[in-house]
Ligand SMILES: Nc1ncnc2c1ncn2[C@@H]1O[C@H](COP(=O)(O)OP(=O)(O)O)[C@@H](O)[C@H]1O
Ligand SMILES: Nc1ncnc2c1ncn2[C@@H]1O[C@H](COP(=O)(O)OP(=O)(O)O)[C@@H](O)[C@H]1O
Ligand SMILES: [Zn+2]
């Protein structure tokens with residue numbers, strides 16, 4: 001059996017093929033331009049590399065409601081060429097095989113759950129803090145998903161007292177979590193990217209405060225067994241002890257949580273999490 | 288078949304018996320004093336009213352981890368006589384029948400899910416705002432539950448600008464949601480109870496802001512189909528339009544949610560939600 005994966009991100013698409021043990025045999029990537037251009041490359045890729053099922057993780061928002069007419073669509077994205085694009089329908093029209101369709105964040109969460117930092121845990125919360133902030137939650141192997149998929153990146157946080165003058169960069173909310181803490185907020189504050197800031201800069205304590213608040217609220221709402229962070233900004237490894245310290249302080253001994261150094265952790269699979277998860281979900285779709 | 292229910296609250300225990308169609312046939316209540324006194328009354332009650340299964344909703348925190356040694360215990364509650372009390376074990380030692388054991392908030396959530404405002408919805412979020420703030424989430428009939436049960440009452444919110452001087456009354460966090468918005472916070476601010484404040488008092492807009500923020504964060508994290516509010520404070524019916532307006536404003540057209548007047552709503556079963564839910568969960572325990 002051959003398995004296929006599509007990690008459809010806002011800047012690039014990655015396609016991959018593996019055997020049934022998730023050993024990746026081939027991989028390719030294409031820039032995300034228009035559906036006509038980008039999808040033609042996807043179709044050509046899977047014509048050259050036939051597979052028995054495909055797992056898709058797409059940038060969003062996407063419709064995951066199987067009862068809705070627009071199930072499998074990318075919905076009201078700011079990338080206008082993709083707005084209301086029937087992603088899953090287009091795939092099915094080309095290849096009549098089983099699919100697993102979910103968000104880009106969810107496939108990465110699934111990869112970490114099965115083969116990364118979440119191995120052996122029942123319930124995991126996965127965040128990515130990069131160009132945006134996104135999250136996926138898995139409880140006993142199932143994605144948390146109600147009216148639609150989570151959009152935890154936009155939760156409201158308290159301004160850090162050292163950061164009161166900063167209005168945030170979210171086009172919708174200004175100073176939501178993403179508006180205060182994703183990569184572009186750092187560029188807006190300093191006129192340079194996060195990787196150009198010194199790791200000893202006091203700003204990282206402000207960043208850690210925001211991330212810790214998000215962990216506090218998500219912990220109290222979801223009670224995960226582990227919180228796993230990926231994304232470009234989280235490459236700043238000094239953030240982890242700062243977030244852990246701040247989280248413990250904010251929780252104020254109210255409820256218990258796993259030992260902190262095993263609770264708020266970095267991804268293990270890195271950039272492979274999405275493809276790994278998508279391949280595993282392709283396999284799940286054949287079962 | 289006869290079904291039993293125990294709604295174990297911090298101030299009183301309610302016990303009830305129904306037929307298999309959840310028609311309540313008898314009900315009694317006892318003050319929550321010590322396990323020795325209160326539980327003796329519970330045992331006597333179910334000796335007089337034999338049942339085939341019991342659903343229990345207990346004040347908490349409780350241990351719901353079936354793999355843990357303390358499964359079914361009330362754990363580190365401030366009510367010291369009940370701390371580390373083996374509630375489920377004591378019941379099983381007296382009556383060797385099936386049990387469903389969960390939190391007091393979860394049984395009320397289940398009642399509203401099956402027979403109240405959540406009827407017909409797949410995923411519901413239930414909040415109670417009374418002496419404390421608690422919440423339960425049900426996805427496709429299953430309670431959300433990870434490392435332990437949710438403790439959403441203590442999420443961190445932004446101070447309303449009109450309420451900056453108020454430090455909150457949560458003994459752990461000060462100004463968490465419960466510390467800012469539960470009944471005792473109103474008493475602390477005004478020296479009188481919420482039901483003695485005029486419904487036109489500006490304070491209710493501040494209260495609505497806090498509740499709306501909690502709805503925003505819970506919406507983005509959970510994506511429920513409906514958010515149902517019960518508890519003493521929510522008897523202020525003017526709060527609902529205020530919360531709805533504030534919620535729409537804070538969401539800022541970022542993601543879609545159900546039509547607002549059917550999204551943030553009042554409980555339908557009122558004080559019967561807990562007993563109804565516990566009886567239904569007793570029935571589930573026999574299946
Ligand atoms: N080492 C780093 N330290 C801090 N910020 C970084 C680092 N590397 C990348 N970033 C920031 O992370 C963002 C990119 O995130 P990434 O997760 O790589 O991609 P995306 O979110 O677009 O998939 C950019 O805003 C970039 O400035
Ligand atoms: N009509 C009302 N308006 C505002 N607050 C009220 C009202 N009725 C009760 N409360 C407050 O709600 C709290 C009691 O909540 P309730 O849900 O009845 O009980 P509990 O949370 O203890 O189970 C008290 O703080 C009380 O002052
Ligand atoms: Zn936002």
Ligand SMILES: [Zn+2]
Nearest residue numbers: 441457460463
């Ligand atoms: Zn608190």
